[in-house]
Amino acid sequence: MLVQTVFQAVVVCTGALGTAAAALVYFRRVRLERPAIGAFNSRDLVILAAFIVLLPVLYLAVPGPVLTCFLVLTFASAMGIGLRPILSTRYRRVLIPAIIGAEIVVTYTLLGAPRGLQLYWVLTSAIVLVAAMGISNLYVQGGLGLRQVAWFAVFLAGYDLFFSTVIPLTPQLAAAFEGRPLNASIGWAAGRYSANIGLGDLLVYGLFVTAAYKGFARRGARWAFATIFLFGALAPAVAPTIVSHFDQGANGIVIPAQLFFGPAAFAVTARLRRRYPERTTSEWLREQAVRLGPAAPAPAGLSPAEPPAVDRALTLAGRETS
Numbered sequence: 001m002l003v004q005t006v007f008q009a010v011v012v013c014t015g016a017l018g019t020a021a022a023a024l025v026y027f028r029r030v031r032l033e034r035p036a037i038g039a040f041n042s043r044d045l046v047i048l049a050a051f052i053v054l055l056p057v058l059y060l061a062v063p064g065p066v067l068t069c070f071l072v073l074t075f076a077s078a079m080g081i082g083l084r085p086i087l088s089t090r091y092r093r094v095l096i097p098a099i100i101g102a103e104i105v106v107t108y109t110l111l112g113a114p115r116g117l118q119l120y121w122v123l124t125s126a127i128v129l130v131a132a133m134g135i136s137n138l139y140v141q142g143g144l145g146l147r148q149v150a151w152f153a154v155f156l157a158g159y160d161l162f163f164s165t166v167i168p169l170t171p172q173l174a175a176a177f178e179g180r181p182l183n184a185s186i187g188w189a190a191g192r193y194s195a196n197i198g199l200g201d202l203l204v205y206g207l208f209v210t211a212a213y214k215g216f217a218r219r220g221a222r223w224a225f226a227t228i229f230l231f232g233a234l235a236p237a238v239a240p241t242i243v244s245h246f247d248q249g250a251n252g253i254v255i256p257a258q259l260f261f262g263p264a265a266f267a268v269t270a271r272l273r274r275r276y277p278e279r280t281t282s283e284w285l286r287e288q289a290v291r292l293g294p295a296a297p298a299p300a301g302l303s304p305a306e307p308p309a310v311d312r313a314l315t316l317a318g319r320e321t322s
């Protein structure tokens with residue numbers, strides 16, 4: 001049990017902190033186009049929450065081939081969002097289908113090979129990392145604030161608790177994804193030990209660290225990383241040694257990570273907002289425009305003559321409600 005706990009802690013911490021770090025680096029260096037609908041706000045989070053609630057039911061209800069097609073479209077779109085500002089169209093059209101196709105081929109042909117499972121997790125983790133990084137930046141660069149992300153984490157804490165203890169939907173979902181293509185998680189396996197952390201948790205961590213940095217600069221990012229490490233990764237990893245309910249027997253260990261992270265994220269957000277002024281998206285965009293300067297290179301695949309994305313974003317940011 002101790003070895004599995006240590007292995008779980010290392011994998012989960014690496015996945016959680018790695019995704020958060022990638023999202024923050026992307027946030028600082030890459031500008032995404034603001035959506036035509038304007039600024040993201042609480043209504044968009046309600047839609048995302050409904051999607052998260054209904055998606056597991058879809059996963060368990062539809063046939064395997066249909067689910068795989070749906071996941072291919074979902075991950076291809078999410079990866080496209082993140083890679084569009086840094087790769088030209090011709091490279092994206094090759095890279096995205098290649099990595100998704102390779103993951104599917106490895107799943108069906110090499111999982112029983114000596115290194116097949118490791119290759120599977122390398123490809124799966126890369127796909128999920130890019131997807132979480134891109135989507136979290138889309139929402140936060142699009143106007144989402146730290147307070148809204150904190151409330152979203154609290155909602156997911158209640159969701160995790162209910163569907164892990166009252167209605168065991170989460171363990172069923174974990175079992176359904178085992179050995180299937182495009183497992184929506186980052187993980188690793190070594191010998192008889194395996195561990196992973198789901199896309200939903202990773203998306204929340206990406207949202208939290210980028211929103212904290214946007215609102216409170218480096219002090220916000222430091223608090224966010226500490227919260228993710230202690231309550232989003234470490235506490236869930238060691239929880240099965242204390243609470244036996246998380247051990248799902250044949251399905252392995254399924255841990256409701258947001259049960260630990262949600263309240264902590266809300267408390268950290270309240271502390272930051274109480275002690276420091278929070279930058280709005282408009283203020284952050286203006287600071288970025290000054291920092292990057294007019295000579296900042298255009299993203300790959302875009303013409304330097306095209307009007308800078310930050311100018312269009314500033315126009316839309318004036319309508320934000322966060």
